Amino acid sequence: MVSKQLVLTNAQGFHMRPASVFSGAMSKYSCDVTIRFNGNDYNAKSLLNIIAACIKCGSELEVICNGADENEALAEAVELIESGLGE
Amino acid sequence: MLYGTAASEGIGIGRVMLVEEHSLEYTPKTVTDIEAESQRFKNAVALFCDNTKAQAENLRTAAGDKEAEILEGHIQMIKDPYLSGEIEKLINEGQCAESALEHMCDMFIAMFSSTDDELTRQRATDVKDIKIGVLSILLGKNEVKISTAPKGTVIVAKELTPSMTAGINKDNIVGIITETGGTTSHSAILARALEIPAVLSVNGITGKLAAGEQVIVDGSKGEIIVSPDDSELQTYTQKRRSFLEERRELENYRNKPTVSASGENYELFCNIGKPDDALKTVSADGEGVGLFRTEFLFMERTSVPTEDEQFEAYKKAALILKNKPLIIRTLDIGGDKDLPYLGLEKEENPFMGFRAIRYCLKKRDLFKTQLRAILRASAFGKISIMFPLVTTVDELREGKQLVEEVKSELMKNNTAFNKDIKVGVMIETPSAAVIADILAKEADFFSIGTNDLTGYTMACDRGNSNVSYLYSPLQPGVLRLIKNIIESGRKNNIPVGMCGEAAANEMMIPLLISFGLTEFSVSAPSVLKVRKAISKWSKEETDKIAEKVMQFSTQAEIENYLKTVI
Known part of the structure; x- marks a missing residue:
């Protein structure tokens, strides 16, 4: 299992488009991908779960990957979030 | 009506x-052929996606990419592996496709609706739409x-x-x-x-x-x-015709600079009340925000918002505006705007009482919290601070002193902020208007709040129909004050804007140009109208008009004359 603490920087927070970009990218991997936010875990391959988490700009969150391709998955997750999720 | x-x-x-x-009622039944039911659900989803895709394409041609994306979002939502996985699980347990779908959609609708975030709540409508769409297909009803x-x-x-x-x-x-x-x-x-x-x-x-x-x-x-x-x-056929003509014409002013006929450039900003309004500013082609009222943050709640809550809101607006200017007005509370949790005393004369900057300078903790939140947000955009209801230079000095105190506290903590943040005055009292020459030496900018300035100058409540006839920025008394404010700013080389309704008033615009106003801040729907109105005038023409206007003795004379020239 690998994980990293990150800060969400895109202005709109994890809304429709960023959430869809992120969940789409994570779905390519076979490992489990989880977003831990405010003490709750959310399935990061699920667009609806990410939206329900209601993560706003400036929030701290943790991405946790667990499975065969966990390193690759985490690397892409970090890059996506740090680059502002295509905003 | x-x-x-x-x-x-x-x-x-x-x-x-x-x-x-149409009715989407059904009787839930227990399924025996699980494989067939699962296939029925998959077929319905596939058809839903095809239909939605076609609708999205139609919408793209009719309205544009952004609108089509809303429908494309529905496809992404229904294809959510978690959603389909959970529905499959329920079907495997013997539920029919209809009730499995409804169960999961209702869960997300409830989750989205219960958040305090407007955008997330709006997504509940999308899930509802998906539910209706797929249910209609499952039940064989046409939408x-x-x-x-x-x-x-x-x-x-x-x-x-x-x-x-x-x-x-x-x-x-x-x-x-x-x-x-x-x-x-x-x-x-x-x-x-x-x-x-x-x-x-x-x-x-x-x-x-x-x-x-x-x-x-x-x-x-x-x-x-x-x-x-x-x-x-x-009447309405005529109204419709002129509306359509105007709309067509105004579109010619989109994505253009705001410039007069003689080539001077002006800043054209919007007034906003919430961070999300910054989006409206951008889509209305506003060049920045000339007045961000911060009262919304303090309303409809039971306690003062924390520094972080305020910081998030200011930062959000700054990020949406990218590097466009954002003038944040500090708390303008009191007067007619009461907040029960602040425990303000009932006053005989609230408009002349304990409000705005007067209140903030007495409640230093509350004021410094807001200033700290604004300063922290200034690391994310082109933010300025503006004090409301200033009447003396002491208030400006005291306010600036507090800004400096907060700055050094932030510096000690190594917190990022813009050290050169501009601090300006909203000129909305007759006193501030008259001493504009004094204030201009110590303020970084002025913004004229014509609504209160007109009310205080004419000593009239525009909501009172017996006296509202007095309420007009075209009263010679109000115009003289406005002229003095702008000229004092010009002499001291500070920019002067206007964030009251008069900034979008077509009769006022030539006068404001002549006096030397540099920034107009209006409501989002007025942006293109004001840009067009400014483009009509050359500086020389407006000087002639203003000279004439300042010679008239009554508001009626001024208004009648202006009607003949605009």
Whole structure:
């Protein structure tokens, strides 16, 4: 299992488009991908779960990957979030 | 006349088509052939995706990419592996596809609706739309077809779902009326993108109108006239024509700089009340925000917002505006704006009482918290600070002193902020207007708040119909003050803007240009109108007009003269 603490920087927070970009990218991997936010875990391959988490700009969150391709998955997750999720 | 929320500008005259949602009731049953049921669900989803894709393409040609994306989002949502996985699980447990789908969709609708975030709450409408769409397919019911509505149709519905809106042929639909939905709902956004006049949130409207009845939809005012008579029809046909002509013409001013006929450049900003309004500023082609009222953060709650809450809100607006200027006005509370949790005493004369900067300078903790939040946000955009209701230079000095204190505290903590942040004064009291020469030496900028300035100068409440005739920025007394404020700013080389309603007043614009105003801050829908109005004038022409205007003795003379020249 690998994980990293990150800060969400895109202005709109994890809304429709960023959430869809992120969940789409994570779905390519076979490992489990989880977003831990405010003490709750959310399935990061699920667009609806990410939206329900209601993560706003400036929030701290943790991405946790667990499975065969966990390193690759985490690397892409970090890059996506740090680059502002295509905003 | 019936009233609702003005959600999409323009006038529509046509006949009612009642869009009733067909019943999607069913009796849940236990499934025995699980594989067949699972396949039935997959087929329904596939068909839903095909339909939605086609609707999205239609919408792309009719309205644009942004609008089509809303529907494409529905495809992504229904394809969510978690959602389909959970539905499959329920089907495997013997539930029928309908109830499995409904169970999961309702769960997300409840989750989204319970958040405190408006954008997330709006997503609940999308999930509802998906549920209705897939259920209709599973139950073999066709979705309501708006696409076949004849020319001159006014759609009347309880709620307009995005997929319904997608079926709209904008050549045939002339108006939209619904019982629910506000100005930021999908329906409103789509109606505006399609340029169809819309009045939303009209109580019980589906029960009040009959199919085929003639109605006038005034989406600019939020009014509906049922069975209009000949003279009403004539008036509104004329109104409709001039509205359409103006709209066409104003579009020529989009994405252009704000410049006068003689080539001087002006800043054209918007007034906002919430961080999300910054989006409206951007889409209205505003060049920045000249007044961000911060009271909203303090309203509808039971305690003072924390520094972090305020910081998030200011930062959000700054990030949306990218590097466009953002002037944040510090708390303007008291007067008519009371907050029970602050425990303000009832006053005999609240407009002359303990409010705005006076209150903030006494409640230093509250004020410094706000200043700290603004300063922290200044690391993310071009933010300035503005103090409301200043009457003396002492207030400005004290306020600036507190800004400096907060700055050194932040510096000690190594917190990022803009060290050169500008601190300006909102000039809205006669005293500030008269001592503008003194204030200009110590303020970084002025912004004239004409609403209060006019009220205080004329000593009149515009809400009181016995005295409201006195309320006009074209009163010689008010104009002299405005001229003095702008000239004092100019002499001291500080920019002077205006964030009151007078900034969008076509009679005021030539005078403001002549006096030397550098920034106009108006409501988002006025941006293009004001840009057009400014483009008409050369500096020389406005100087002649202003010279003449300043010689008249009464407001009536001034107004009559200005009417002949604009």
